[in-house]
Amino acid sequence: MKKDVLFMTGNEDFSTIIEKNAYYVDKTSYLKELFMSSSEVMNALFIRPRRFGKTLNLNMIKTFCELNYQNPGDKSYQQKLFIDNGRNLAVATGDYKELREKVMGEYPVISISFRGVEGNTFQTAVSGLLGIIAELYDRFLFLRESVKQSDERIKQFNAIYSFCTAKYNKLSDPDNLNEAIVICGSFLATLAEMLYREYGRKILVIIDEYDVPLQKAVIAKEPYYDDMLEIIRKISVTTFKQNPDPWLYKGIVSGCLRIAHQSVFTDANNFTTFGMNDEPYTGFFGFTNDETHKLLNDCGLSDKESEVKEWYDGYRFGNKHIFCPWSLISYCYAATQKDNTVPQPFWVNTSGNDLITMFTDNSMESHNAENIDKLQKLMEGENVNISLMEFTTYPDLRVGVSFDIFMTMMLHTGYVTFAEGAMLTDKVTVRIPNQEVLYCFNKKRELLFGENNPYWYNQALKLVDLLMANNTDEAQMLISTMLKEFLSIRNTGHELYYHGFMTGILGLATATKNFTYHEEIESGTGFSDIIIDSFDNKTACILELKKTENLEDCYDVADAATKQIIKKGYASKFISRRYKKVYGIGIGFAKKSCEIISLGNLVEVSANSKV
Known part of the structure; x- marks a missing residue:
């Protein structure tokens, strides 16, 4: 493998990756489709899973298009990053000359990400959004000194910036919160109008992770979905109208989840959604087979391609096989920098919402x-x-x-x-x-299916109650359902799996109810599988477990289990202790099903047999 390949895992800034000479998978060929093709759209919404390169691609678009605000017409920055970097990016070729002349470095760009807009309360989330607005406005403070701007516009700019920096943490005051909501709905249009007046050029608006605030609002300790939805709608209304403001050049938005236009992008029917299977962008996010093959070859890891494919390939976007870029870059970094070529679950460990x-x-x-x-x-x-x-x-x-x-x-x-x-x-x-x-x-x-899961734990408590009441019909249904949830077919090949299964669900539940739980203890002339003992209630339940390969034999092995309870005298010590109820229950297991047969109350059976 090659040690001289630099990976900047987690870095989503295009200029930093290029300037540091880090590895970059070229996606610049899609710029022509976005800005100059016959299928060019006014506003585009890209829906892709997290960690599939959305943020880096949007940052690349911003870097390519953004105007030099201090010296309009100067494209030297883009020339250095996209053309003169020795990488032979697609956009540097002759086929993209017209695109470079008409789009590269030509537009003011407003680019924001909603990734950090979250919190357990609505006020906390709005505070996070105010912080994003403050950072955005901080980049454009020079507009306050411009003679092209009206006094009223400058006053409005200052009011927004001042509020976001001074009152972001004072939203417990209802008046401040209401003002913050108004600002969140108007900040983008206010800034766009000023940039349009300043440069006489239309504005490119980029919003990354538009749906994160909505997702976080749903799972918050105090959910606030409707309130956050109103803010996102207001941003949409003031930015992506059916009849757009003269300042809007194009909108590019990304997210993970497709939510109907009428719910979020109100009055924005000129939006086109590009999902995972929508051409021509199926290869825009993630790494294609060819890109992955080149990456592994560049890292000296070609011999690991089949293993990498098994772990990180498998996504189908349209007719393309796509690899998860986060996982692939993380794998290559670990292999080249740490000599660790063992595949690891990189992507799944980044989840913020389980x-x-x-x-x-x-x-x-x-x-x-x-x-x-x-x-x-x-x-x-x-x-x-x-x-x-x-x-x-x-x-x-x-x-x-x-x-x-x-x-x-x-x-x-x-x-x-x-x-x-x-x-x-x-x-x-x-x-x-x-x-x-x-x-x-x-x-x-x-x-x-562990003890920390409330549903699973409650089912275990319910099963103990059913067994101790000799309610075998409901117990059988419950165990069969739990088997389907807990065991895969591969884990039903040995009787010990079923013994472990029953031990796992009954052990803690019996302790909670102050019952005594025994397994494989000497009783009568043998060793019973499981016994649940309630000394206070003078009740015991004896469980004998058997396993078979065939569902049709399930009843027979359950019957054999009950006969073993009788033959070995498992109930004798409880009867001698004057227990009122001692239930003998045989359970036959087959794959993900079970059959239960009860001998009834063995105290009564024993008494009747002596008559």
């Missing part, structure tokens, strides 16, 4: 047997069918959503992708893209 956990914690549909089976199939490398959903609001996983809504979100956020050959219609076939995401699913599954 969709899998939220869905399973809050949605009844996550525990539906059919949906559990679909999740199991995904984890076993199979495809599943879903109906794509368009969202009019950001789905609230806290209150529960349907399985199709959940899977559509998983598709947009990169946890699943379109299956090869799947028709890209309302009903689609999806799969887990690669080993990295599969690792994530498996880790989440371990957490979901």
Whole structure:
């Protein structure tokens, strides 16, 4: 491998990457499509999963287009970064000469990211947005000294800047909060109008991560979705109108989730959304096969290509196979700088919003047997069918959503992708893209079905109550459901798996109820599998477990388990202690199902046998 390749992992500033001579996968060929093609659109919304290069690409666009505010007409900065860097970028070739003449360094650019707009309260989130506005206005303080600006405009600029810098942390005052909301809705148009007056050139507006504030508003401790939606709508209204202001040249917006125009981009019907499968931008975000092959070759890692493909490939955008750029760059950095070529789950560790956990914690549909089976199939490398959903609001996983809504979100956020050959219609076939995401699913599954998960823990408590009441019909249904959630087919090959499964769900639950839990203890003339003992209630439940390969034999092995309870006299010591109720229960397991047979109260059986 080569040690002289520089990677700036986490750096999303185009100029820094070029100036530091760090590795850059060339995406400049898309500039012509954006600004000079016959299919050029007024306003573009790009929907892609997180960590797929959205921010870097938008920063590259900003750097290419932005005017030298102190010396309009001077394009030396862009000449250095895009043309004279020795990299042979696509935009430096003769085919892009007209684009360079008409677009490069020609436009004032307003570029903001909503990535950091979050908080457990609405006030905290608005405060974060005010900080972003203050940073933006700080770049354009020179406008206050211009003779081209009216006194009223300068006064308005100063009022916004002063408020954002002085009162961002005083929003508990209702008057300040109301003023902050007004500023959030008007700051962009105010600045754009001043830039247009100053330079007589239309403005390029770039908004990165437009949907982050909406997502964070949903999952906050005190949700404030409607309030935040009104701010995002107001920004849209004042920026991307159906009949745009004379100052707007073009809008470019990015996000992870497609939310219906009528909900967010009000009166912005001139918006065109480019999802993962929409040409001509399917290769704009992420690394294609050719780009990945070149990257690995440049790093001296060509021999790792098949392993890299297994871990980080698998995404299907249109007809292209796309690799996750964050994971690939992180892998190459670890390999070239730390001599570590073992693939790791880089992308999944960057998640700020655990969709899998939220869905399973809050949605009844996550525990539906059919949906559990679909999740199991995904984890076993199979495809599943879903109906794509368009969202009019950001789905609230806290209150529960349907399985199709959940899977559509998983598709947009990169946890699943379109299956090869799947028709890209309302009903689609999806799969887990690669080993990295599969690792994530498996880790989440371990957490979901542990003692710290409220749903799982409550189910365990319920099962203990059912067994101690000898309610075997409901216990059988509950255990079968839990088996489908907890075990994959690969883990049902040995009886010890079922023993461990029952131990895991009953052990802590019995302690919570102040029952005594025993496993493999001597009883009668043998060793019973599991005993739940309530001394205070003089009740015990004896469980004997058997396993078979075939579902049709499940009843027979459960019956054999009950006969063993009788033969070995497992109930004898409890009967001798004058227990009132001692239930003998045999459980037969087969794959993800079970059969339960109860001997009833063995105290009564013993008494009747002596009569």
